[in-house]
Amino acid sequence: MSRIYNFSAGPAILPEPVLEQAAHEMLDWQGTGMSVMEMSHRGKAFVSIAEQAQADLIELLAIPDGYQVLFLQGGATAQFAAVPFNLLGDHQSADYINTGSWSKKAIAEARQYGDVNVVAEGANTDPMAIPPQSEWKTNANAAYFHYCANETITGVEFPYIPDTGDVPLVSDMSSTFLSRPLDVSKFGVIYAGAQKNFGPAGLTVVIVRDDLLARASEQTPSVWHYQRQAQADSMLNTPASYSWYIAGLVFQWLKREGGLAVMAERNERKATKLYAAIDQSEFYRNPVVPEARSWMNVPFVLADDQLDATFLAEASNAGLETLKGHRSVGGMRASIYNAMPESGVDALVEFMADFEQRNG
Numbered sequence: 001m002s003r004i005y006n007f008s009a010g011p012a013i014l015p016e017p018v019l020e021q022a023a024h025e026m027l028d029w030q031g032t033g034m035s036v037m038e039m040s041h042r043g044k045a046f047v048s049i050a051e052q053a054q055a056d057l058i059e060l061l062a063i064p065d066g067y068q069v070l071f072l073q074g075g076a077t078a079q080f081a082a083v084p085f086n087l088l089g090d091h092q093s094a095d096y097i098n099t100g101s102w103s104k105k106a107i108a109e110a111r112q113y114g115d116v117n118v119v120a121e122g123a124n125t126d127p128m129a130i131p132p133q134s135e136w137k138t139n140a141n142a143a144y145f146h147y148c149a150n151e152t153i154t155g156v157e158f159p160y161i162p163d164t165g166d167v168p169l170v171s172d173m174s175s176t177f178l179s180r181p182l183d184v185s186k187f188g189v190i191y192a193g194a195q196k197n198f199g200p201a202g203l204t205v206v207i208v209r210d211d212l213l214a215r216a217s218e219q220t221p222s223v224w225h226y227q228r229q230a231q232a233d234s235m236l237n238t239p240a241s242y243s244w245y246i247a248g249l250v251f252q253w254l255k256r257e258g259g260l261a262v263m264a265e266r267n268e269r270k271a272t273k274l275y276a277a278i279d280q281s282e283f284y285r286n287p288v289v290p291e292a293r294s295w296m297n298v299p300f301v302l303a304d305d306q307l308d309a310t311f312l313a314e315a316s317n318a319g320l321e322t323l324k325g326h327r328s329v330g331g332m333r334a335s336i337y338n339a340m341p342e343s344g345v346d347a348l349v350e351f352m353a354d355f356e357q358r359n360g
């Protein structure tokens, strides 16, 4: 068996010990004689898996009392609609900041259900940046304020949590969730698809503050109705049970590794190394201002895009896979989630230097 370094943005690399444990438990989960995939979601065994995963996540993020933690389906894209359905209530509109492609998609979806006030646009500058909060045209009566904490495609990440006063803060954290400690008490809603930093596709974690549960519109589909799902322990219908189980194994792995403070240290170190390699060279370039650079997704372009195909082919020969940038921006992108070992970043940096030497 040989494993590559997988820099995919998602579905993405998972910790090897998690995959090994899942393989070990595949045919017979802890003496039940069944795979987790084959279990009734209402049975004792799966309910214990689900509850443990939830408890471990609460512990990892130190989620305070007064929040519900939901394990839903439909991806972050479903949440683009679920958020306005659940939170608009009697309000006229919601505030959104546009910092890139995923913000834009969230905005377009929300516009189908209510009025959206875009407080600022940060996606069109070169280098890309997050407009300072002093320039945001916010509405004090907004139903909520939505931002994408980390734009997976362009690698623009908020280095701070916006202060929105009494307006509930909502964040799409899909590609940065669990990359570092987080003060959950600052948020009304946090959502994240699992397939980047904590599991297989098909599962979305939603963390909702209790006082927001009563706002849902009557048209809210039941599967995305936060209050109904909370009352049903996220099992209003059949959940993504296997993905939930794997996410639980990832949470246990994170705890064994020392928790999110340790992850933050590692992630910062990995990202710093890669950005330093890019900045030191005349051959590679990252299009984001240093203070808004993502720890998780590092896009870069080569000075000569004619070399892109050769770069990717040679990287692949060196065991460095899925480095092609998103089709909308081109170039390269290295996603370096929690499960990417530092040795993977070292191997990439070494390959980049060698490639530059031969082609620069």
Ligand code: PMP
Pocket: 010, 074, 075, 076, 077, 078, 102, 148, 150, 151, 152, 153, 172, 173, 174, 175, 193
């Ligand atoms: N938001 C962000 C930040 C993402 O990176 C993605 C997936 N790439 C999405 C939303 C959409 O997620 P999903 O495909 O799970 O609906």
